[in-house]
Amino acid sequence: MSEEKHFKYVVLGGGVAGGYAAREFAKQGLNPGELAIISKEAVAPYERPALSKGYLFPQGAARLPGFHVCVGSGGERLLPEWYSEKGIELILNTEIVKADLTSKTLTSATGTAFTYDILIIATGSSVIKLSDFGVQGADFNYILYLREIDDADKLVAAIEAKKGGKAVVVGGGYIGLELSAALRINNFDVTMVYPEPWCMPRLFTADIAAFYEGYYANKGVKIVKGTVAVGFDSDKKGDVTAVKLKDGRVLDADIVVVGVGARPLTTLFKGQVAEEKGGIKTDGFFETNIPGVYAVGDVATFPMKLYSELRRVEHVDHARKSAEQAVKAIKASEKGESVEEYDYLPFFYSRAFDLSWQFYGDNVGDTVIFGENDPASPKPKFGSYWVKDGKVFGAFLEGGSPDENKVIAKVARVQPPVADVEELRKEGLQFACKI
Ligand SMILES: Cc1cc2nc3c(=O)[nH]c(=O)nc-3n(C[C@H](O)[C@H](O)[C@H](O)COP(=O)(O)OP(=O)(O)OC[C@H]3O[C@@H](n4cnc5c(N)ncnc54)[C@H](O)[C@@H]3O)c2cc1C
Incomplete structure (x- = not known):
């Protein structure tokens, strides 16, 4: 039994x-x-x-x-x-x-x-796998995903086995961005591929994405946008050797890491x-x-x-x-008692290279970018507000201190009114500090 x-x-x-x-x-x-x-x-x-x-x-x-x-x-x-x-x-x-x-x-x-x-x-x-869509060759060796610790161990072993080789990262979301940085730090020649016009489109505006794409380019990461992986080549052992793109290009690859969602x-x-x-x-x-x-x-x-x-x-x-x-x-x-209903303020963050951003609230409405967002700057620090119905709904900050991150969390929670968007841009982080 x-x-x-x-x-x-x-x-x-x-x-x-x-x-x-x-x-x-x-x-x-x-x-x-x-x-x-x-x-x-x-x-x-x-x-x-x-x-x-x-x-x-x-x-x-x-x-x-x-x-x-x-x-x-x-x-x-x-x-x-x-x-x-x-x-x-x-x-x-x-x-x-x-x-x-x-x-x-x-x-x-x-x-x-x-x-x-x-x-x-x-x-x-x-994780969503390319084999779920029947992408040709998606089961070749060294085409990897990341969700659990076993996957991470496979990635570590692949980094060791293919030392200093070529890596193609499929997907431009936060997993794609973090893994591209990690592979670059491990001395891989890294190319990112994604279909959207810019990275992290679910959260980033074109302005925010332009900073990260510029920063990654300065670190030597190549970015191929507007196309997707439609197939793979392998050697006799079944190890991946290349990624075939929909636009006809072929990228050499010793490792492919896929981050296309979950x-x-x-x-x-x-x-x-x-x-x-x-x-x-x-x-x-x-x-x-x-x-x-x-x-x-x-x-x-x-x-x-x-x-x-x-x-x-x-x-x-x-x-x-x-x-x-x-x-x-x-x-x-x-105990016959009750608790308050969940009252959640959305909070996301990511870290890659020397960068670190936090986002609070809802990314809806018009956006205003402020601060130092030149990717070549030695100490970039910039942010963005999302403004809807004359109120701040969301706030993003790259390079903020713990106190500054608390301040943008507060602004997203309080949703203060915005009289003049141009004024908000000029005030930048100061606007949030006053709340
Ligand atoms: C690589 C990676 C990096 C991330 N980085 C960030 C980040 O920087 N910032 C951020 O905000 N979020 C990040 N996330 C997202 C965050 O980790 C998830 O939102 C969070 O882990 C969700 O927690 P969970 O407990 O719901 O699920 P999980 O942490 O995924 O845990 C689910 C567990 O359930 C087990 N399980 C599932 N089905 C079964 C079954 N049938 N039987 C037994 N066990 C089962 C799984 O094995 C797993 O252990 C990241 C996620 C990943 C994968």
Whole structure:
């Protein structure tokens, strides 16, 4: 007979949200044996953003246990021992292949059944692969993706195996930008390819992107825009040798890294729970339409109170905070109490080369750019505001200090009125400092 294990609380997914949920459960009070975290990864929850940054440094690279949660937000580092000390079962290397929300049962690939009273779905996202679109040759060796630590280890091994070679990065989003920088720092001859007119089009304006593209060009990264990879060549061993582009060009490549987006991992729950905007629909406490079933992090589509709209957010800050919110709500309801509804201010950031930017709020309306945005400047520092209906909705800052980043967060939250856009441009960061 196959094994069966019961827990009061099960968190499915041992990523960022899984780790922060565990810490919050411990904070709120937990009896040994009540909580299990189930993860298909082999390691305890860690700060995923490190994989495209410090993990790939040629010297002094970040390695576990250095970046287990919750160090990314300045908190305690939860080593595997922490879970056992707290009586939390950390069930690793375990993929759940079936979920039945009616019988409250999750079944693993090896046939173990996990039953629960309360479930938190924290399965995150999986990368979109070129093979999903049937791109010819997409399965050749050294065509790589990055989501989990195993992928990062493959990338590190490829960097070693193809030392100083040619790398093509497919995709101009934040993964593409961070990985291009990492490969360049590792002395690769790097070319980025993306179809859009400029990088990070989901957030960057043409002005913002012009700075980063100029900066990357100065670092020796080549950029090919307005086309996509339609096929690959390989040698006899099956190692990729070239990327064929739609516009007919062919780029030599020893390594190809693809960052063309991710999909929330909701398949296990299809048809069993309400969905919206590609994610699992929740309320402001991250509870789904099935009582006792919660969804947090990348998979949750939740009410964004600030904008009176349902949204899904694929960023680390929300993964942390949504997990904490769900656990607080669960624990409060057990005591017949309640917590405030989630009131989230969107926050994204990225770091590459010596650059570091933060963005808060909503990138809607007209934009105003300010500051020193010459890519050749020794100390670039510039920002942008998004203005809609005469109010500031979003704020971006490259090269800000921690205090300055706090100031732009505040401006995006307060949404102060703007009388004169030209005045706003001249005032730049000072405008936010006055709020
Ligand atoms: C390389 C990289 C860099 C990033 N950098 C930034 C950044 O700089 N700034 C930023 O804001 N955001 C960044 N992000 C996004 C951020 O990391 C994610 O939004 C965040 O990790 C989401 O947390 P999560 O817990 O929802 O999902 P994840 O952290 O992805 O965790 C999901 C976990 O669930 C497990 N799982 C999934 N399905 C199953 C199953 N069936 N059975 C068992 N286990 C399962 C997975 O193996 C994984 O461990 C980055 C993401 C990546 C991949």
